[in-house]
Amino acid sequence: MPNSSKVYISQLKDSVGQVVTLSGWLYNSRASGKIQFLIIRDGTGLCQCIVEKGKVPDELFEQLKHLGRESSLTVTGTVRQEARSVGGFEMALTDAKVVSPAADYPITPKSHGVDFLLKNRHLHLRSQRQWCIGKIRHTVIDAIRRFFNDNGFILIDTPILTSMVGEDKQTLFEVDYFGSPLYLTQTGQLHVESAAMSFGKVYCFGPTFRAEKSKTRRHLTEFWMVEPEVAFIDLDGLLELAENFVSFIADQVLQNNRGELETLGADLEALEKIKPPFYRLTYADAGDILAGEKAKKFLADQLEDLKKQKQQIENRIAELEEEQKGQIKQWKRDKNATELIELRSELNEVETRIENNPKHAKLAAEFEWGKDLGGSDETIISQMHDKPIFVTHYPKEAKAFYMKTDRDNEKVVLNFDLLAPAGFGEIIGGSVREDDYDLLAARITEFGLKVEDYSWYLDLRKYGSVPHGGFGLGVERTVAWLTGERHIRQCIPFPRMMDRVYI
């Protein structure tokens, strides 16, 4: 290569008019006789490269014409502004060197099923959608650390191997630790509480493990969670912290990843709305909504809507199928076939929702004070709002032993869940912790746990106990919500699901 400077695609705007060199992979290519369009990705973005016959050696022209997707290569050319090109810039090639040719790359620019993509996860990470999500996940994690670091919180690394049972032993992964059982942590909370008594404001951030047998789009067995814990704070203080925190994350993503959000088709307008204050409901309020006319009407309207949608899709399918039977041009026939495939998959989804709607309505109508809110209940509440919703003061019996009883109403605890709007559901769970030694010891016993096993945890209530609390935010759920990705398994590079680990 001649003396051209090496640049990244993200910096092309500073190189207009100059001859530069890019290194990357062939994302896609189109040939049109004497001109070729190569889309190259280098990790920072996409760039269209123009290869004109006569401007490069004939041999190279032919080589590039037959180069497979995801071949690695280095290209040199002149950068120019070009509105028609992805990213707004393109490169007129004068030279290129294939580093390593690739053939038969399994992932094509057309649609693929989830199973296929997960089996090819190591390659799928290269595709646009995963790349955008990965960049946003990076911003989310960076925002999480920055928010706490800039607000006087100290990072505490809690153990991954633990003997403590935070919530329920059945949902823990057991590990053989030199002959005796130990568990993969499902929360750093208990440990982080002790650190809060030293530093005041702390947080832990790491992977967490749940052996829940949940096969849904919002579950992973291994996921990342950040858990702040603050001494001398009450429920209102926690809610305020949580809404500022979540708003900051959303704002950072909007500032740094607008392009990625657009590529993903995220709802930017909805994201702009994520600003304090969030909605505040008590568990009792939520119950009234669920069991009342409002939710009933909401779900009935939704069902009507879905049925209308279904009818429309079916009509269109019938129309197209009729057309396919007649005498039509081949290209029209192919186009219809593509549309039919899309419509059928849409229809499938709408039908599932129609099927689930009455079930969810029934569960909501059967709301009974004392039970925890179900996943579908949270979805309904979430769908009824356009901003995140706090649900507070759950019944004591539905929640963990460490949550502080409301001194004004002994039946409920000072806890909260934060539900993301538009049907995404829970992204945060948190509470004020029981800080009274005797009450906590009694709760431990009530839960069938041994007080001896929690002696160090109880010590925190023995030596200078203070009101304190915290919460846990799920990174993947947050990323899924912000990006509009329907399944959280797309929001972690290498997802672990129940009975299912690919690479």
Added chain:
RNA sequence: UCCCCGAUAGCUCAACUGGUAGAGCGAGCGGCUGUUAACCGCUAGGUUGUAGGUUCGAGUCCUACUCGGGGAGCCA
């Protein structure tokens, strides 16, 4: 643990009430000087998840199993 749905070409999907498997994409070859998941022509590509059953005949019906998807419970 329970409920619903599915498995057909490398991928995404068709095949009306049982009649002998077809598109698009991808791959290969050719055409086209501005393409945007380009387009056009040709070629190759299948023991219809496995095992059994009903039938003159099974991708289609029945049974069991395997694998996958969605949801409930539980949760971030």
